[in-house]
Amino acid sequence: xxxxxxxxxxxxxxxxxxxxxxxxxxxxxxxxxxxxxxxxxxxxxxxxxxxxxxxxxxxxxxxxxxxxxxxxxxxxxxxxxxxxxxxxxxxxxxxxxxxxxxxxxxxxxxxxx
Amino acid sequence: xxxxxxxxxxxxxxxxxxxxxxxxxxxxxxxxxxxxxxxxxxxxxxxxxxxxxxxxxxxxxxxxxxxxxxxxxxxxxxxxxxxxxxxxxxxxxxxxxxxxxxxxxxxxxxxxxxx
Numbered sequence: 001x002x003x004x005x006x007x008x009x010x011x012x013x014x015x016x017x018x019x020x021x022x023x024x025x026x027x028x029x030x031x032x033x034x035x036x037x038x039x040x041x042x043x044x045x046x047x048x049x050x051x052x053x054x055x056x057x058x059x060x061x062x063x064x065x066x067x068x069x070x071x072x073x074x075x076x077x078x079x080x081x082x083x084x085x086x087x088x089x090x091x092x093x094x095x096x097x098x099x100x101x102x103x104x105x106x107x108x109x110x111x112x113x
Numbered sequence: 114x115x116x117x118x119x120x121x122x123x124x125x126x127x128x129x130x131x132x133x134x135x136x137x138x139x140x141x142x143x144x145x146x147x148x149x150x151x152x153x154x155x156x157x158x159x160x161x162x163x164x165x166x167x168x169x170x171x172x173x174x175x176x177x178x179x180x181x182x183x184x185x186x187x188x189x190x191x192x193x194x195x196x197x198x199x200x201x202x203x204x205x206x207x208x209x210x211x212x213x214x215x216x217x218x219x220x221x222x223x224x225x226x227x228x
Contacts (some may be wrong), residue, residue: 004155043117043203043219044156089155099144099163100171101217103155 003027004092006104014112019077021107023090026071030092034101035064035075038087047088048075051096080111115139117220119204125226126194134189134223136204144207145187146171146217147179149200156203162187194227201225 005024013019023033031052036044050057050064050073057064063076077084090104120135138145143164148156148171158171162181176198178190187206191198204220 002155009153041221043205043221045219046216049216091155099146099161099169100158101156102172103157105153105155 002105003030004090004102004104006088006090006107008107009105010108010110012110012112013080015082016079019075019080019084019109019111021075021077021088021090021109023073023075023104024071025073025092025102027092027094027102028071029094030102032093032096032098033064033066033073034091034093035062036089036091036103038089038106044089077109080109082111082113085109085111117204117206117218119202119220119223121223122221123224125228126191128194128196128227130194131190131192132194132225133191134202134204134225136187136189136220137185138187138204138206138218139185140206140208140218141184142206142218143184143209145181146205146207147177147187147189148203148205148219149173150203150222151200159189159202191225196227199225199227 034049035047037047038044048062066073087106087108089106091101117138146161147159150156157173160179162168202223205217207217
């Protein structure tokens with residue numbers, strides 16, 4: 001039972017444009033959300049997070065938006081760069097610091113130069 | 114600058130064989146984790162540890178065992194390998210001080226095939 005879903009397995013975007021990656025979740029107990037980025041043959045690396053008390057969090061080119069009523073979050077990358085090409089995983093937990101993170105299936109982003 | 118180190122990187126096992134995936138971290142992190150990632154799926158938590166001598170089951174613990182005798186090491190044992198355990202395994206760690214950000218640092222992964 002996949003509690004965190006990323007319905008787009010892949011996304012292609014031109015360099016300089018906006019990339020929007022989407023994530024939906026089913027468990028209303030989730031309170032903290034993260035995005036991880038993964039290059040081939042490497043482990044995932046933390047990108048950005050958001051707590052349910054916020055609806056937006058920015059870090060440079062990356063912004064995460066949270067819509068709790070819709071159980072939906074999205075990651076915006078502006079402007080997209082070829083080095084952003086990777087698999088992006090959305091993850092959720094019941095609280096900050098919880099030991100069990102629930103991951104989505106990932107979206108492969110390709111930024112075309 | 115090692116971080117989280119896993120060995121081996123690749124392994125082929127026969128059904129019924131046993132093996133241990135090694136994981137060590139040099140960041141003095143309290144928390145350590147083992148995840149598996151099946152093709153086209155998200156990562157799922159197998160076991161975790163909140164400190165030396167303390168381990169607990171995650172979402173998919175069946176078929177695995179762990180131990181945590183030191184802060185640095187968190188080996189994952191497969192006792193009787195089955196084809197369903199073919200997966201990529203990621204070890205990870207997290208500092209107690211980072212708990213507010215829930216930042217988990219992952220190793221590079223171990224590719225295991227059971228035939």
